[in-house]
Amino acid sequence: MTQAVVTAGSDEVEPGAIIEHGHDTNTGISNSKLAIWLFLSSEALFFGAFISTYFLYRGRDAQFLKGPTPDKLLNIPFTSVTSFVLLMSSLTMVLALAAIQRGDHTRLRIWLLATCLFGATFVGGQVYEFTEFYRKGLHLGTNMFGTTFFVLTGLHGAHVTIGIIWLLLLWGRSMQGRLPTEKSEAIEIAGLYWHFVDVVWIFIFTAIYLIPTH
């Protein structure tokens, strides 16, 4: 059997292949990673539907601004801080992956917990914001802004919450010594999900908070 290096995306072949580890797949790349990328691709369509709905109704529907209006409700400085927190959680997530890949399990656990803490802070901020809006009279059915805002940001918040639970489970596995360096892909996959949730927020933050509604 000839040994060679195969470049994914090209047919470049070099002699002297190095097999590092792993199980066999049809593609030569991890099935789990393939699955998470496919899932994230479908999530792009999922969130795209809600972001599009928000823009579709925005400014084109008389009911959109009936009742409390976004310019009176949205607290940009506050949401900027929570956005910053979510961005920082992406950094700690990728640092957790770097830690397990070099076999530093203590730092892995620290960065995982930091990511969970940042994520929980973001969700806490969202809960506070929702409560404030509710007190000011914006409900799910008040107007189309309320409907599209609560559904879009609520679904995103649910994704962040799922991510926190996922990371806490991985942290627990690591604490029990059931997450060795060879299984770093488990962290990589959770990280891909987490970064995707961050990426979605980048667009939600711009669409709802930063682009003027008038």
Added chain:
Amino acid sequence: MTEGTDLVTLDPDATPAVPGGGALVPAGDHLPVVEGPHHPGPRQYVLIAVVLVILTGVEVATSYLDGHVNSNLLIVALAIMAFVKFFLVAAWYMHMKQDSNLFRRMFVGGITLACIVYGIVFLFFSSTTLKS
């Protein structure tokens, strides 16, 4: 190792397993999953985070220019900055620059499909008055 590559053992009688994917195996055979390419180090990750924070600051500052500059210009500027942030996170934190091209194609394919589908929705409803 070069960027965007996977290491596999290749049989001389191999046939393409994934069209355009580059991995070659005889029909019916499986390839061993191999270690992914080298990812950037913590220093690069922190550098990207700094850029992301600066961009977010500029975005927020730009949003306060509403009423002082053309709103279309404002929207374009904000959209460009959001796309740059998206690119930085996807390319560096999600390792799309280093990982297999197949992942990139899959993800970009999903986003492209979303843009096409919702673009059609926008075109369809552009002349319609919406009722809630």
